[in-house]
Amino acid sequence: MSRAVFTRFHLRERIRDRDAAVYGILLIAALLFPIIDIYATGGTADVSQATRAGYFVLLAIGLNVVVGFAGLLDLGYAAFFAIGAYTYALLASPQLASSPAHHAVHINFWILIFVSMFAAGAAGAILGFPTLRLRGDYLAIVTLGFGEIVPQLFYNFDQWTGGINAVGIIDQPHLPFWIQGPWSGDGPFQIVSNFNFNGDPLAFYVLIVILIGIAVVLVSNLYRSRLGRAWMAIREDEVAAAAMGINTVTTKLLAFGIGASFSGFAGAFYAADVSLVSPDNFLFIVSITVLVMVVLGGMGNISGVIIGALVLYFLVFYLIPGLPENAKNLANSVGLGSLNSKSGDWPGLAEEIGRLNFIIYGAILVGMMLLRPQGILPSRVREQELKHAAVQEEEAVVELTHAS
């Protein structure tokens, strides 16, 4: 009987088919990318870039739980990223030797990654407990404040965190064994034991791809569970959800905590990879970038959010910073080389485009939201909501014109 029931769920099935296709493409791309890139460019700079994009994917997946599933607007998400990163940085570097503790701590990466997760999750719960009875805009403001306070704390507790001098020489992850081959630059295929990541871009890349895969599976499981439905119910109608027996405070707290722990997880990984953690890495702009990734990709839809993170990362950290140089080369190649030289008020094409960076970025964002307000790969719900809103608006306009 249940089979017959479930085969009728075309709506759900169709979404799963689309998701399966997206995940398949992403996985193949993730596997092929380093091979092709290293072969084509002979270097691993792009692979490092892709790893950085991976943190943002993790962050976006986590923030999607808070914003997309539970409908809580969090503008201070980078704070949890900072807490995760600093947890790892302090407990796996010489930093604490020069602190009042006078004793450096070096704990294993694989343990600390869970400690960081827990620390960020706990911070999320502590922030959430008094504030989650606030709704909508008020919650957004409180989280915004939290996001501002946390980096300031890391600045000001400089005895412990080094403040503006940042924490450096952070330990690298180890694995009991690893496979090396021609792609690592030193010849034959071999299995090495007691492998130290030691800044190996490819190793970090492989690790983040695996971690993202795990994160996607776990969050998808949550989405299709008792808790996932409770989140959606609260987003739709909090009063009705409570009347159905959902404890809205703990349910929202869980969304906040789980979202934050993803951020902490990504933070620990980030600290290990970059090996340098400074409060400047966690400013408001990071929170906003991740939020834009979620909205742009398709709020509430995990595969959409991943795409959004990748697209925006490419845009912000690759395309736009490269624009001045590319424009200069383009001008030269089409015979407008004179544009590149400075004359009077004209600073040269490259410089001019560099100055316009943020305008270009803003214009692209506005354009994308105009063209596809529901996001690149929206969840069905979001699509429907916008459709209904558009219909209602049209009806209102019709009424107005009839009335006048």
Place this chain on the structure above:
Amino acid sequence: MSEQAADNILELTNLTKRFGGLVAVDNVSLHIKRGEVFALIGPNGAGKTTLFNNVTGLFQPTSGRVVFDGRFDGRDITGSKPHQVARWGIARTFQNIRLFDYMSCLDNVRVGRHVRMKAKVWDSLFKLPRERREEERVSEEAMELLRFVGIGKQANQYARNLPYGQQRRLEIARALATDPKLLLLDEPAAGFTPQEKVELMQLVKKILGRGITVFLIEHDMKVVMGISERIVVLDHGEKIAEGSPDEVRKDVRVIEAYLGKSA
């Protein structure tokens, strides 16, 4: 505890709710017996929905007591939170339907089942076998409830895409999913055609057949007189009459409340 009190599924004692200077519910006492259909009627603004909200924890009563299920010496649920009230076995529907619009009908009902489910975060995160089994069982129970209220075919639709009458039915199915002992229906027949009203009355009978007590607010006298065994009439927050449909129909104060005093 007397024999009679043990029969009561819900007992309100001197319940009062004030909003500033306005007394919305004024010293109302009533009791509902297990297995009956009990109706609360009264003109607009009489305080009927406010009384519901006080029972289900949406409002805290200013004074008075709410005692649920006299069988176990009665549980004082005065001032409990809505989710606790639901857990103890009181479910409700809303006067202006409050469904989860952008969730499927099946998901709406499964949310109702939430409070009777055991899956913890870890079970869901890792899709443990017992979580899978529970999900499967709950999905089937939810389907059964959708069929029970007569909208089994719509399981896969978004709640907001249902026609009005079916939305009311879905809300009842969602409330039933919480396994209530007492079901509060807030104007379930509002906006119904005569045919739909007859179907609703049949549905209420079926719900009674499941051993659930029904407490309803209703304006439509045909429905009220047709299904309820006892009626309480509220006017300006006060209880002005109580009794069988026939008694209430003849009560002078009730007629005055509805039609105004004769000159």
